[in-house]
Amino acid sequence: MNTLICAGGSGVRVLEAVLQLCAAGLGPASLRLLVIDPDSANGNGARVTTLVESYLEGHRRFAGRLGDGLHFFRTELDLLDVGGRAAGLKTWSPVEKGQKLREVLNVDLLDSTSTPPDLIRLFFTTEELKMDLTQGFRGHPSVGAAAMSLVTLKTGDQPWRQLIEKVRGDLARDEGARVFLAGSVFGGTGAATFYPIARFLRSVPEVNPDRLKIAAGALSPYFRFEAAAAGVDSAVSRQAAKAERFPLATRSAVDFYEHLRVNAVEGSWPFNAFYWMGDDAPLSVPYAPGGPDQKNPSHFVELLTALAALDFFETPGAVQGSVYSGSNGTGEDEASLEWRDLPLVRPDREGVRVGLLRFFLAGAVHLGFTGPLVRLPDIERSPYRVPWYWERFASKGDRLSTEESQASLDFLDRFFRDHHFPWWSDLHGHNAVRLFNRAALNGGKDIRLDRLANLLWPDRAGESDPDAIDAFYTEMMNVPRKQGGAGGAAAYLALLAHAADRFIDNRYTKTGSKE
């Protein structure tokens, strides 16, 4: 069983990328999720919580119902739900709301022990000890690590109790347990999480410790902001994460992990693999100290980390030690990220590209054409006018106008319009990203159907093919009848996917637009 633990704002956005890949059918069969973030109210978290709920609905509606070879929404999520508690994505925080570091570490109790009270000042400044941790560790990994190391005291509490039980259950099976930790090394929470949590996880196995594989996806600085320029008051500004310190924090983290790895004694290096991700041209984002305003756009570095996680889950032994990935610096004018730069261990790189394009195409055609088509009253009056609808649905007594099917169609609308395309659009806000065609993305709400044959970078400027949708519609008729889902909206989505495959074969592969 696979477990993904995401720490901090960057970790949460990696989770977003993982869920988008899982929706496109690239995820594992099952995935256990846990988020570690003291600032559970941050805007990124709220966005991902909505995405998780949406994904779960997609899984409920489509998983296992699309027929052979199609895995959209296949990944079953284990959110560590416990009876009697609220269901949904669990966000664990090592600190309680409003707590300060001195309270977390019980500094005031040092007076009653033999430990000199001033000892704590060797490690933390007065400001750090008084810092309100409700909105995270604000770029202070030393504060975060101190709080995070107390996880060993929380093993009896949820969600850790359940996670520990499940990991132990996984270790009893040959498949074992794979845990991927994702987060940044330049901020507060992520940087503070890797080592304490990995070390803690290493203490979990009672039997078969070798079956526990742990990897980390460490994100080096890929965005920047200026707190002072944002007009934040100086007291908050002093405690806030500072983008100019990111490189230094990253350097410290790298040195720290290198030191740990090189000087490891038996079992003290808890990681089987360490994936480093980054970008040499950090994206400028608006500053927010935390809370709902901290809502950074998605970034390709998160996609790279998500792919690393999925790679690790599929072949945990393929990467040993540390690997790194980032944008490719060989572009003519700037560093860039193209399909061939995606850091995949698995051999079917083309499968990933086609898988993502297939889901993208299916969504684009659903939103822009077939979704409105199957909702027209005409289709119930004259179903034969749309041959695939007649052959696959109406002639068999199946209808897409039933309440259940309409709900599934509405879900597809919401998923693509509110989550999937805006996510890709965010990713392509960065000029260096050369995966999909930015011109076709059209701001991320609806995809331009006249660019259906040019959804991949590069944009063939000036090209507009209004008949591309006609070609796709024709492919829907050419899909063999044995290919299809279990009726209703699942059969509809399966048909779109198979037609997308044929369209890709004719318009992308045969025409040679592979890159």
Added chain:
Amino acid sequence: MKELQAFWVSRPPDPTMSFDLWRGFRTEVFGWLVGSVLVGAALIIGLYMWQSRKLTVRSPRDPFARFVPMRWLWLSALPGIVAGVIYAIRYATVFPSAAIGSMGGALSAGVISALTTFAISQIAMWLPGVTPRKFLYHPRWPWRLFARRRT
């Protein structure tokens, strides 16, 4: 009404007509009729195939729009007119003094020619490959009549 004689009868409509002349006339008209039907049907099918392939679906409402290529079936009237006119001209030429007029025969030749052309063209539209897959059921009105009755 006695004058409305079908042209395909083996005996001449007017007993005073030469049997040989009538047989030759009948063969000639039949040749024109078959020719006009075949040419007409080929023309209709060709135009239908060309236009139905040119027709594209670009908006969700397009599949429900009037299926314009079916209008070429109206061209079935052409072979009918050709057969009728040929009949009338040749009848007047071959039997200038016939007591029975050419109207009945010309009309029946025209109607038969038009209907045959229509039937051949319509059936051809149902053959695989003639109608593009995306409009496969658009020309199948008889099926739809039955389907409507069933429902």
